[in-house]
Amino acid sequence: MEKLNILxxxxxxxxxxxxxxxxxxxxxxxxxxxxxxxxxxxxxxGGSVVTYVKFGxxxxxxxxxxxxxDVILAFExxxxxxxxxxxxxxxxxxxxxxxxxxxxxxxxxAKYPENIIETLKENNKIxxxxxxxxxxxxxxxxxxxxxxxxxxxxxxxxxxDIFVEAIREVVPAKFLxxxxxxxxxxxxxxx
Amino acid sequence: MxxxxxGNEAVARGAYEAGCTVASAYPGTPSTEITEAIAKQYDExxxxxxxxxxxxxxxxxxxxxxxxxxxxxxxxVGLNVAAxxxxxVSYTGVNGGLVIMVADDPGMHSSQNExxxxxxxxxxxxxxxxxxxxxECKEYxxxxxxxxxxxxxxxxxxxxxxxxxxxxxxELNDKEDYKIKDYIKDAGKYVMMPAMARKRHVxxxxxxxxxxxxxxxxxxxxxxxxxxxxxxxxxxxxxxYVKEAMPNASVLKLGxxxxxxEKLIAxxxxxxxxxxxxxxxxxxxxxQILKMGIKVIGKEKLPVIGELSSQIIAERLLGKAIIxxxxxxxxxxPPVMCPGCPHRGMFYVLKxxxxxxxxxxxCYTLGALAPNESIDTCVCMGASIGVAHGMEKARGTEFGxxxxxxxxxxxxxxxGITGLIDIxxxxxxxxxxxxxxxxxxxTGHQQNPTTGFTIKGxxxxxxxxxxxxxxxxxxxxxxxxxxxIKEFEKVVKTETQIDEPSVIISQRPCALLKNVKxxxxxxxxxxxxxxxxxxxxxxxxxxxxxxxxxxxxxxxxVGCMLCTKVCGFGAIEKAGE
Numbered sequence: 041m042e043k044l045n046i047l048x049x050x051x052x053x054x055x056x057x058x059x060x061x062x063x064x065x066x067x068x069x070x071x072x073x074x075x076x077x078x079x080x081x082x083x084x085x086g087g088s089v090v091t092y093v094k095f096g097x098x099x100x101x102x103x104x105x106x107x108x109x110d111v112i113l114a115f116e117x118x119x120x121x122x123x124x125x126x127x128x129x130x131x132x133x134x135x136x137x138x139x140x141x142x143x144x145x146x147x148x149x150a151k152y153p154e155n156i157i158e159t160l161k162e163n164n165k166i167x168x169x170x171x172x173x174x175x176x177x178x179x180x181x182x183x184x185x186x187x188x189x190x191x192x193x194x195x196x197x198x199x200x201d202i203f204v205e206a207i208r209e210v211v212p213a214k215f216l217x218x219x220x221x222x223x224x225x226x227x228x229x230x231x
Numbered sequence: 232m233x234x235x236x237x238g239n240e241a242v243a244r245g246a247y248e249a250g251c252t253v254a255s256a257y258p259g260t261p262s263t264e265i266t267e268a269i270a271k272q273y274d275e276x277x278x279x280x281x282x283x284x285x286x287x288x289x290x291x292x293x294x295x296x297x298x299x300x301x302x303x304x305x306x307x308v309g310l311n312v313a314a315x316x317x318x319x320v321s322y323t324g325v326n327g328g329l330v331i332m333v334a335d336d337p338g339m340h341s342s343q344n345e346x347x348x349x350x351x352x353x354x355x356x357x358x359x360x361x362x363x364x365x366x367e368c369k370e371y372x373x374x375x376x377x378x379x380x381x382x383x384x385x386x387x388x389x390x391x392x393x394x395x396x397x398x399x400x401x402e403l404n405d406k407e408d409y410k411i412k413d414y415i416k417d418a419g420k421y422v423m424m425p426a427m428a429r430k431r432h433v434x435x436x437x438x439x440x441x442x443x444x445x446x447x448x449x450x451x452x453x454x455x456x457x458x459x460x461x462x463x464x465x466x467x468x469x470x471x472y473v474k475e476a477m478p479n480a481s482v483l484k485l486g487x488x489x490x491x492x493e494k495l496i497a498x499x500x501x502x503x504x505x506x507x508x509x510x511x512x513x514x515x516x517x518x519q520i521l522k523m524g525i526k527v528i529g530k531e532k533l534p535v536i537g538e539l540s541s542q543i544i545a546e547r548l549l550g551k552a553i554i555x556x557x558x559x560x561x562x563x564x565p566p567v568m569c570p571g572c573p574h575r576g577m578f579y580v581l582k583x584x585x586x587x588x589x590x591x592x593x594c595y596t597l598g599a600l601a602p603n604e605s606i607d608t609c610v611c612m613g614a615s616i617g618v619a620h621g622m623e624k625a626r627g628t629e630f631g632x633x634x635x636x637x638x639x640x641x642x643x644x645x646x647g648i649t650g651l652i653d654i655x656x657x658x659x660x661x662x663x664x665x666x667x668x669x670x671x672x673x674t675g676h677q678q679n680p681t682t683g684f685t686i687k688g689x690x691x692x693x694x695x696x697x698x699x700x701x702x703x704x705x706x707x708x709x710x711x712x713x714x715x716i717k718e719f720e721k722v723v724k725t726e727t728q729i730d731e732p733s734v735i736i737s738q739r740p741c742a743l744l745k746n747v748k749x750x751x752x753x754x755x756x757x758x759x760x761x762x763x764x765x766x767x768x769x770x771x772x773x774x775x776x777x778x779x780x781x782x783x784x785x786x787x788x789v790g791c792m793l794c795t796k797v798c799g800f801g802a803i804e805k806a807g808e
Binding site: 051052053061064065067068073074075076077078079080085086087088099100101102103105106118119121122138140141142143144145146147148149150151152153172181 | 233234235260340341364392393396398399400468471472475540541542562563564565566567569601602675743767770772774775776784786787
């Protein structure tokens with residue numbers, strides 16, 4: 041692997057920022073140059089959130105643009121659809137099947153698109169799962185992000201222990217057990 | 232040792248390594264983490280949240296006069312607030328090094344305008360540096376301290392969102408052994424009354440000449456020659472986009488963005504056939520270079536609005552086609568007030584009463600969006616009060632009685648209090664609602680003078696908002712819980728009709744605070760629900776319309792029970808395990 045561009049999309053409050061920190065940490069352990077870009081502020085809760093993790097020999101721009109993502113980690117279906125044009129030609133997308141209605145849908149001014157995952161599967165390599173359910177079964181619905189990182193870890197082929205170590209360094213001790221379990225579940229989900 | 236650091240964290244590290252010992256700031260995205268990181272990681276540096284950016288800068292100026300290396304941090308609009316001391320500290324110069332951090336927000340990810348702070352460097356005649364990644368953030372801050380002392384000037388270091396809020400690899404160094412300088416009384420240098428200021432202006436002009444010379448030879452400005460065909464002059468994050476879009480171009484990267492190195496630029500220009508200037512926002516370099524008589528291509532091809540990107544550069548300068556996937560239209564997802572947010576109850580009442588609402592800067596600005604659509608105006612920090620007063624003076628008392636100003640506790644302290652004094656002093660009639668949620672919410676939970684804790688979490692005196700309002704001459708101050716909707720409505724109705732100014736303190740803590748515990752997830756009892764959709768009027772993201780029925784998403788609900796209070800049929804109840 042020479043470089044890896046990971047785009048993380050989701051809804052504010054879902055734990056996307058923590059995920060980008062873990063992945064940045066993984067890159068550092070692999071001795072890559074790495075940039076992680078995040079935009080936060082303005083009580084991003086509930087809004088679309090996009091973060092970028094780029095590793096390689098030398099990384100200049102911190103941003104992943106159209107067609108440049110090797111992997112997209114989508115925490116929510118609609119956000120997966122929104123960013124699909126960033127996915128590169130041989131890119132892979134991991135989708136949490138959760139649906140969170142945005143306010144325009146809630147108030148009836150827009151419609152939540154149907155069959156998102158099926159549509160995306162037509163032209164893209166998609167790995168989808170109900171990460172919320174898995175996280176709940178592991179003991180904390182907030183571990184959705186780590187379930188998805190588990191799936192990603194398997195796809196990248198990077199040594200699993202490096203991910204585990206990165207998680208240990210970033211996640212607070214009292215949540216660690218649940219999160220490591222969530223990581224395992226994600227890692228073993230798609231065979 | 233190498234570490235992955237946010238640009239802002241690297242700035243904090245740079246201040247630490249430079250032996251800086253005083254830091255003051257008011258939080259503002261994307262600059263907030265600078266001072267947070269200082270408070271959290273470097274006990275050697277005294278740190279504080281100031282009531283606003285002007286005070287923060289004055290504190291840093293005082294620390295510098297006192298002989299210490301000092302730093303203050305703010306976002307671009309914060310520098311407007313602090314512009315008054317900035318222009319004069321340019322005249323006084325410094326004692327200990329003084330660094331002013333300013334974070335611009337091209338693209339307005341979380342700002343009310345898109346201004347280019349480089350103009351402040353030129354206007355105040357203060358040198359400005361601009362890093363392009365976290366490593367440079369650290370190095371440039373250290374460099375800024377030494378330039379500050381070498382040239383007896385404050386130095387501004389400019390960030391942009393993509394530098395402040397991206398993490399990249401930083402090599403850590405040891406802390407410099409900086410000894411605090413002696414405090415020397417020197418009225419001619421530090422007392423800026425006309426006779427002395429006139430002399431200092433001469434000094435400033437001489438200093439500008441010295442800095443121009445310095446800029447020409449400084450290692451902050453780097454040339455990397457490659458192709459003779461294309462040369463690019465750029466700085467900051469734009470440099471990173473250029474390197475990605477035009478890997479073979481020769482590049483003059485400006486680390487010192489004011490004053491610019493004129494000789495270096497002329498020399499670089501003479502070596503390439505086509506010269507581009509790639510800069511975000513204003514044609515700041517471009518205009519100065521054109522004035523030197525050098526032909527450059529810049530804003531005729533590149534936008535003055537929003538952020539740049541490597542694809543924009545490739546498309547506009549190299550004519551490369553951008554992949555334009557025709558995708559189906561996807562519903563937008565604007566940020567919303569959180570489930571359990573105390574502002575929700577207030578907006579519900581304001582909308583119901585059909586009031587004109589003069590708004591302000593904070594999470595509650597989201598009340599301008601559907602379904603609340605309750606805010607009519609939002610200009611800058613603290614503006615809600617003055618704007619409401621102005622509306623009343625323009626349109627008369629009856630209009631005033633249908634108008635309220637709303638602003639947060641931190642915003643009120645920042646610059647709302649002077650507006651309130653204006654209303655009292657000038658016999659206004661406005662009703663001001665202070666949204667006291669016990670924290671500075673929007674920027675991610677910073678303490679402020681109304682919370683009773685310092686930046687370090689240490690208990691301190693707490694501003695008593697009620698007493699404060701009374702002290703400036705407001706006789707009618709009412710504290711009310713916005714989730715007590717009936718009472719809240721009654722109070723708003725009464726206070727807007729009264730023939731004197733009044734303040735309503737809407738008091739309930741931010742739902743995201745750790746100590747806020749609600750009743751637990753609620754659900755809609757489908758047998759009792761009449762589908763009247765009253766609960767939907769709240770604009771709570773946890774209540775979803777499933778077509779046939781309404782539902783509460785258990786992954787989002789926090790159990791604030793506001794919806795149970797508006798349901799006329801008792802259909803919303805605690806969800807079982």
